[in-house]
Amino acid sequence: MTVEPGADGRHITYCRLCEAQCGLIAEVENGRIVHVGPDRDHPVSRGHLCVKGPGMVNVTYDQDRVLTPLKRVGGPGDFAPVGWDEAIADIAERVDAITKRYGGNALGAYIGNPAAFSTMHYAYGYAFIQSFGSEKRYNAMQVDTGARVLASDQVFGNANVYPFPDLLDCDHLMIFGGNPVVSKMSLICAPRALQHLDDIAKRGAVIVVDPRNTETAKRYEHQPIAPDSDAWLLAGMLKVMIGEGLVQTDFLSERVVGWDRLFDRLQSVDLATVEQKTGIAVPRVEELARRFASARTAACYGRVGSNRGSFSTLANILMDAINIATGNFAREGGSLIGVAPFEPEGAPYIAPAHGSSRSRIGDLPLVAAVQPGGTLADDILVPGDGQMRALFVDCGNPVLSYPDGDKTERAFEALDLFVSLDFYMNESARYAHYILPTTTFFERADINDLWSPNAPEPWLHYVQPVIEPLGQARHEFDIYAAILRHLGRPNPAALLMGQEPADGEEGPSHFDLVDAALRMGPFGDGFGAKPDGLSLEKLKEEYPHGKKLADRMPAERSWDRVASDDRKPRLWTDLIETEIDRLSSHASGNDPVVLKLFGRRMLHGMNSWLHNSDRVIRNAKPTLLMHPNDARNRQISDGKSVRIRSKSGQIDVTVEITDDVVPGSVCYPHGFGHNGGWQKANALDGVNVNLLASSDPADFEPVSGNCLLDGIPVEVTPLQDAH
Ligand SMILES: Nc1nc2c(c(=O)[nH]1)N[C@H]1C(S)=C(S)[C@@H](COP(=O)(O)OP(=O)(O)OC[C@H]3O[C@@H](n4cnc5c(=O)[nH]c(N)nc54)[C@H](O)[C@@H]3O)O[C@H]1N2
Ligand SMILES: Nc1nc2c(c(=O)[nH]1)N[C@H]1C(S)=C(S)[C@@H](COP(=O)(O)OP(=O)(O)OC[C@H]3O[C@@H](n4cnc5c(=O)[nH]c(N)nc54)[C@H](O)[C@@H]3O)O[C@H]1N2
Ligand code: SF4
Ligand SMILES: [Mo]
Numbered sequence: 001m002t003v004e005p006g007a008d009g010r011h012i013t014y015c016r017l018c019e020a021q022c023g024l025i026a027e028v029e030n031g032r033i034v035h036v037g038p039d040r041d042h043p044v045s046r047g048h049l050c051v052k053g054p055g056m057v058n059v060t061y062d063q064d065r066v067l068t069p070l071k072r073v074g075g076p077g078d079f080a081p082v083g084w085d086e087a088i089a090d091i092a093e094r095v096d097a098i099t100k101r102y103g104g105n106a107l108g109a110y111i112g113n114p115a116a117f118s119t120m121h122y123a124y125g126y127a128f129i130q131s132f133g134s135e136k137r138y139n140a141m142q143v144d145t146g147a148r149v150l151a152s153d154q155v156f157g158n159a160n161v162y163p164f165p166d167l168l169d170c171d172h173l174m175i176f177g178g179n180p181v182v183s184k185m186s187l188i189c190a191p192r193a194l195q196h197l198d199d200i201a202k203r204g205a206v207i208v209v210d211p212r213n214t215e216t217a218k219r220y221e222h223q224p225i226a227p228d229s230d231a232w233l234l235a236g237m238l239k240v241m242i243g244e245g246l247v248q249t250d251f252l253s254e255r256v257v258g259w260d261r262l263f264d265r266l267q268s269v270d271l272a273t274v275e276q277k278t279g280i281a282v283p284r285v286e287e288l289a290r291r292f293a294s295a296r297t298a299a300c301y302g303r304v305g306s307n308r309g310s311f312s313t314l315a316n317i318l319m320d321a322i323n324i325a326t327g328n329f330a331r332e333g334g335s336l337i338g339v340a341p342f343e344p345e346g347a348p349y350i351a352p353a354h355g356s357s358r359s360r361i362g363d364l365p366l367v368a369a370v371q372p373g374g375t376l377a378d379d380i381l382v383p384g385d386g387q388m389r390a391l392f393v394d395c396g397n398p399v400l401s402y403p404d405g406d407k408t409e410r411a412f413e414a415l416d417l418f419v420s421l422d423f424y425m426n427e428s429a430r431y432a433h434y435i436l437p438t439t440t441f442f443e444r445a446d447i448n449d450l451w452s453p454n455a456p457e458p459w460l461h462y463v464q465p466v467i468e469p470l471g472q473a474r475h476e477f478d479i480y481a482a483i484l485r486h487l488g489r490p491n492p493a494a495l496l497m498g499q500e501p502a503d504g505e506e507g508p509s510h511f512d513l514v515d516a517a518l519r520m521g522p523f524g525d526g527f528g529a530k531p532d533g534l535s536l537e538k539l540k541e542e543y544p545h546g547k548k549l550a551d552r553m554p555a556e557r558s559w560d561r562v563a564s565d566d567r568k569p570r571l572w573t574d575l576i577e578t579e580i581d582r583l584s585s586h587a588s589g590n591d592p593v594v595l596k597l598f599g600r601r602m603l604h605g606m607n608s609w610l611h612n613s614d615r616v617i618r619n620a621k622p623t624l625l626m627h628p629n630d631a632r633n634r635q636i637s638d639g640k641s642v643r644i645r646s647k648s649g650q651i652d653v654t655v656e657i658t659d660d661v662v663p664g665s666v667c668y669p670h671g672f673g674h675n676g677g678w679q680k681a682n683a684l685d686g687v688n689v690n691l692l693a694s695s696d697p698a699d700f701e702p703v704s705g706n707c708l709l710d711g712i713p714v715e716v717t718p719l720q721d722a723h
Helices: 052-060 084-102 113-117 121-130 146-156 193-203 215-219 230-243 249-255 259-266 271-278 282-294 312-325 373-381 405-414 476-486 492-497 510-520 536-542 555-561 574-584 628-633
Strands: 009-014 023-029 032-038 070-072 079-081 107-111 136-139 172-176 205-209 221-223 298-302 390-394 417-422 434-437 595-598 624-626 641-645 650-657 665-667 712-718
Touching (some): 023 052, 084 107, 084 390, 084 434, 107 121, 121 390, 121 476, 121 492, 121 510, 136 373, 146 312, 172 193, 193 215, 205 215, 215 221, 230 259, 230 271, 230 282, 230 312, 271 282, 282 298, 312 574, 373 405, 492 510, 624 628
Parallel strands (some): 107 136, 172 205, 172 298, 205 221, 624 650
Antiparallel strands (some): 009 023, 023 032, 070 079
16 A cells, blocks of 8 residues: 555655665654655565665655755855746846857756656756757766766667676676676666675676675675776686687677677787786786686676776777677677667667767767766866857766866866756755755655666656655656746757647646656556556555566566667677777876875765765765875875875875775765765865866776876875975
C-alpha cells in the first residue's frame, strides 16, 4: 500500500545520491520525516544502504536550506527573498531579450551530477535552452566520464552505452581508478556491490589498479600505478596477450572490425617503456595479462581515476579491447552493455557522433554534443560570436567542481543573467542573480530511468514524494515550464514530444514522456499490445518496492546496442590511430621536483555537498597524502602546512605522510573550500583543489576535451619556505 505524500506512516522510497539507488523506508509523523531506514523488500538492494541516504533528512530540514526564491541585492552572497511570480517574469523576459539580441548560444546551462538521479532531468533542462536556440550544454562529463563516453562512441558507435562488469558471475575483475568501498560503485547500479566483489575475490581476484592503496585496494589485491599511466599498462597487457596467443582470433574475425590493425600496431609497444611509465615491473605486467586471459570469466572496469588523464580515452578503448579480445564482452561474468528499458527495442538512441560540432573556445570536437567543461569560464569571458551571457546552473557547483575556480567566479560575476536552481546557496550560487529553491528527493516522484540499463540485476522503481515540497520549493521541471509559459511557449516535455498544447492547457509532464518511452520499450505494455508489460501506473500499483526486470542482465543482448550497421565493435578508427601515435611520442619529464597530484572521494560527503550535516561529514579530513620519500626530500613532516603550486594556481594544505600513495604522487580530495550559505560546511578545513586544475584547452585531452584532474604536475614546499 502506498501512502499519500505527507501522510503519517511508512513511505517506500529510494535514495537518489548515487547509482546504487538503494530502497529506503521513510517514516513520517505529523507530516515530518522522523526516520529513514533500509527497505528490506527492495528486490535488489534488499536492505542495503549507507550513511548518506538517511543523511538526506538532515539536508531536507537543514536550517541553511533555501526555501524561498532569492534575488541578488548586493555583492556575491547578498540576497533577499522575492516572490515566485516576480522572479519567473523577470528571468523569462531577460532570457528572451538576451537570446533575441545575441542569439541562442548566449544562453547556456550547466546541469550537474544530482540530475543524473532525477527523472528526465538532463533531457528537459537542455530542451529548455534549446528552445531558445542554444547548443551550450555543460555538465560534469569532462570531469567524470568523458573518456568513457568517447571510447563508447568509437568502439560501439554509441556514446550512450557504458559497458559494466557482470559482477554476479565474474571471476577476475580489474578495477582501474575506482574505489567502490567509498563510492559504492559508479556507472554500474549494484547496491550490494561489495558483497559481489567479496564473492569475486573468493572465486578469483579483484585487482585494484590505483596510485593509492585505497579502502578497496586494502580489501582486495592492490596494483600500485603511477598516476595518468593506465593506457601504458593496458597496452602492455594486450601486447602480452597477443604475443602469447591468449586472444580469441576466431571470435574476433567473426564479430569485430579492425582488431588486426590494432594488434599490429601494439607490436611496437616496448614493455620496458611500460615499466618506466607505470612503475610496474615487466614480469608483473605479464602476470596480470596471463591471469586475466586465463580466468574463466573476467572484466576490466574503469572509473573516474581512468577518465581524467592525458590518455584516458585510449585507456578506456584498451579496456574494451581486452574485454573483447579475450571473449569476455557480451558474455556472462564478463563486460556487458545492458538492455535499455526506455529505448525502443532494436533502435538504440545514438548521440551525435564525435566531432560533429566543435567548441567555440579551444575548437575542440564535442563528445555527445556536450561542451568541453573546462571552457565554461572562457565561454563567458571571451568576447565574440556565441559568447555566453546568461547561464542556468541546475544541480551543480562549478566553482568547486570545475578547473580554475577563481576564473569561474570571475566569469559568473560577469554574466548578464545567472540563475541557480538549488536548495543551498553554494559557492557558485553566491554569484547568481536568482536562486530558485528546488526540492530534495523526498519531495518529488522519480523513476530510476537514466542508469537502468547499467545493472547486473536490472530493476525499475517508481516512487511518489514522501512529503510535499517544503517552504516554496518547486520541482525543476515546473520552474522551466513556468519560464516558458510566461513567454507563451510549450513546456519542455511538450517540446520534446513535438506537441503544441492548446491555450491554457498545462501540456504533458516529464512523467508522460518517461511513461511513453517505458511502454514502447522492451519491458513496456506497448499501450495495450503487450498486456503483461509495464507502465508507470502498473509499477506504482503493483510494484511499490520496485520491480526486478530479470534475475540477470542478459549478456548476449549487449550486441543490440552496438550501433554500427553491422553490429560489430570497432577496434581501429582514425582516432585510435592518432591516440596510439600520441601516446608513443609522449615524452614525460622525470623532474624529481615535480609530483603528480590526483584525487580521492570522502565516504561521508558527495562531491561539493553533503558537507553541512554533522552526521554525514564527521571524520572528514581533507589532507594532502604524501609518500615518506617525497616528504623526506622536501624536509616536510607529518601534520605540517605545505604549499602546492601548479601551472594554474596555488593552495596551502596540511600534509599527511603515508606510504599508501606511490612515490612521486600526492593526493587531495575535491569539493572543499566552502564559503556559501552552509554554515557548518564553511567551518570545515580544506581548500578547493580545483584551483590547481587548468582551464587551458591545451591541457585537456585533445580528443575528448577532458580536464586533467588526476596527474596534475605540482610542486610542494613546506609553508615556511614558500614565497
Ligand atoms: N578535482 C576533482 N574535481 C572533481 C571530481 C574529482 O574527482 N576531482 N569529480 C567530478 C565529478 S565525478 C563530478 S560528478 C562533479 C560534480 O560536480 P557538480 O556537478 O558541480 O555537482 P556537486 O558538486 O555534486 O553539486 C551539486 C549541487 O546540487 C545541489 N543539489 C543536490 N540535489 C539537487 C537536486 O535534486 N536538485 C537541484 N536543483 N540541486 C540539487 C547541491 O545542493 C549542490 O549545490 O565534480 C567533479 N569534480
Ligand atoms: N561517498 C561518496 N560516494 C560517491 C561520490 C562522493 O563524492 N562521495 N561521488 C559519486 C560520483 S559523482 C562518482 S563519479 C563516483 C566515482 O566513483 P569512483 O570512481 O569509484 O570514485 P573515487 O573514489 O574517486 O575513485 C577514483 C580512484 O581513482 C584513483 N586514481 C586517481 N588517478 C588515477 C590514475 O591515474 N589511474 C588509476 N588507475 N587510478 C587513479 C584514485 O586514487 C581513486 O581511488 O562516486 C560516486 N559516489
Ligand atoms: S549507497 Fe548510500 S548514497 Fe548510494 S544510493 Fe545507497 S544509501 Fe544512497
Ligand atoms: Mo561524478
